[in-house]
Amino acid sequence: AADQAFVTLATTEDYCMGALVMGKSLRRHGTTRKIVVLISSSVSPEARHSLERVFDEVVQVDVMDSMDRTHLSWLGRPELGVTLTKLQCWMLIKYKKCVFLDADTLVLQNVDDLFEREELSAAPDAGWPDCFNSGVFVFRPSLHTHSRLLAHAAHYGCFDGGDQGLLNSFFKDWAVKDISKHLPFVYNLSSIQSKFGHQAKIVHFLGAVKPWHLRYDQSNKDSYLDQFLNMWWAEYRSQMPPISGEVDGNQDSGDMLHVSMKPSRHLNAQMRWVRSWLECISSSNNPSENMTMLPSAGYGTLVKFVIFLFYLRSIIKQHFIYMFVFTLSQINTETAEESLHHRRMWEKGHVDYMGKDSFENIKKKLDIFLD
Template sequence: MAPTKKPFWADQAFVTLATNDNYAKGAMVLGQSLRNHSTTRKLVALIGPHVAEDALHSVFDEVVMVDVMDSCDAANLALMKRPDLGVTITKLHCWTLLQYSKCVFMDADTLVLSNIDELFEREELSAAPDPGWPDCFNSGVFVFRPSKETHEELLKFCTEKGSFDGGDQGVLNSYFNTWATADISKHLPFIYNLSSIAIYSYLPAFKQYGHDAKVVHFLGKVKPWNYSYDAQRGEVKGHSASPDPCQMHPNYLLQWWQLYAASVLPLLQKAYGDGERHEDAREQPRFPPPPSLRLSSAERKQRWEAGQIDYLGDDSFTNIEQKLNSFLK
């Protein structure tokens, strides 16, 4: 007797966001990990206007370009030492996906370890506790229902009250402010959003429960794609900003790179060729921006002065710091 095929839910989707090409790599790894674990839901990627999208179509059912929004909250972002998080407000566009009845949002720096379609049995807003402040939920993984009204209310909330941390997590926790106390069924188990930060802050719990993890979240400034990978040796090579891969838990970091090398890298090479490689041929090629989106210095300056700043791309703190160091030398 043939095994029963799981039904495909065309009106439900996993959704992620990429505001630059590095996060697009992460999104492709996330999407491929969902497919490898036989999800029965559609995959949707929201992307900023400067993201090369050709390869994304190989993994996602739908690629939607959205405007990049920014909280412009330098003070609170400075408290977290993460000026790049302001554009995460763009995540609020996920409520505009009205063609879907229910969705699960997942940050592009997450990796799925097993099938998680059961998350669609939860209601809005279901999420796991944040390891830094457990009475807040972490907005890296959450269940929601697209709604024009909710989207408009969230934008109005941002305008009137802002975000207590300068990013989407502060906005969403303030808007869905009964999450901590109202309905325990909306508290996702931590295994659906296991952060590397929590692994080392409570190692005994990780040893006890870590084998049940379903989603790993690579929280922090340094991401998996900031490292490099020696495919011949099957080893992850350290990053200059964080030379010890163990800060990210080596097993999960290796799984990310193995999936990238086996499934995502061939798609990138097919879409963009090998012309934009790093000096080390064993490392990953960059997403080359489409020719129409390559900005001249004058155009970048004009965008900066107009407040159109690519915090996660060319205008990231890291790139600015490198430019200043070069100038000072």
């Protein structure tokens, strides 16, 4: 089975969270096939590192969009960007057969039997059952098929602006020709279905709102959706199941996205320096002696503090993930969702100087970090 693989795609950090969970859920249910994730160059090294701990292969692909010089024929069709990127799974020709799973799917049972199916096998779409849903499909990598798909996209476009429309128009006899290519619905069960949830093999969080946008509430078990959401978060927070018989020596370090790396020595040195600076600034005894390191030694304490905050922000921005990770693992009071939101704010430069990111809080976090 070394020539068979599950494949997913994650071009953004959010979808990397989804891919990570999807990959872990495949491992949890003991897949014997390889698992591969296609990522874009904009995925951060930290996210890539987390994915590498779960996936056999992390393959960087070009996000094909209307600005792609090598595919100028797509000019004026920006909506085809991610769609065309997904088609690159047909280029994985080192594998004979693959199963594509969207990054917003969660595997609840072993689904290796999917490899008994032929291209193009997929489950009916819940909204339009004469079409298949392109979140789960069996295919055979082939450069020839890939270029035919691109030519088809260039010529016909796709009726829904996404890969699902394109693939349905390319594999247009799916609905009528061969019933063995119709996967049972439980292999691609929409998470909002109110029936058959207990039989689900793969749950699909279709639509704009994804599990990583929603709250984790273990006590909420009213609907299948609540249960699936909790399962998703439980998988996100779990340690990685062993990779087919291997003992993973790093298991204790956790493998949540952004929580899998240790601070570098360089960072540690920088943080120590920042801490000494913080102590220096906050010290009320003999400030002039303490301030000799500061570039703004001649200004008042307030000015120094503001300058310091800007400087601190630039350093922390560079390494915020390390701090974020460490804080997460040490002060486990924030939910994953809140922490992610906090991190996003940092990334965008919205620092809550008067609240969460106040001088006192930053100093506390640095103290924990360094002790």
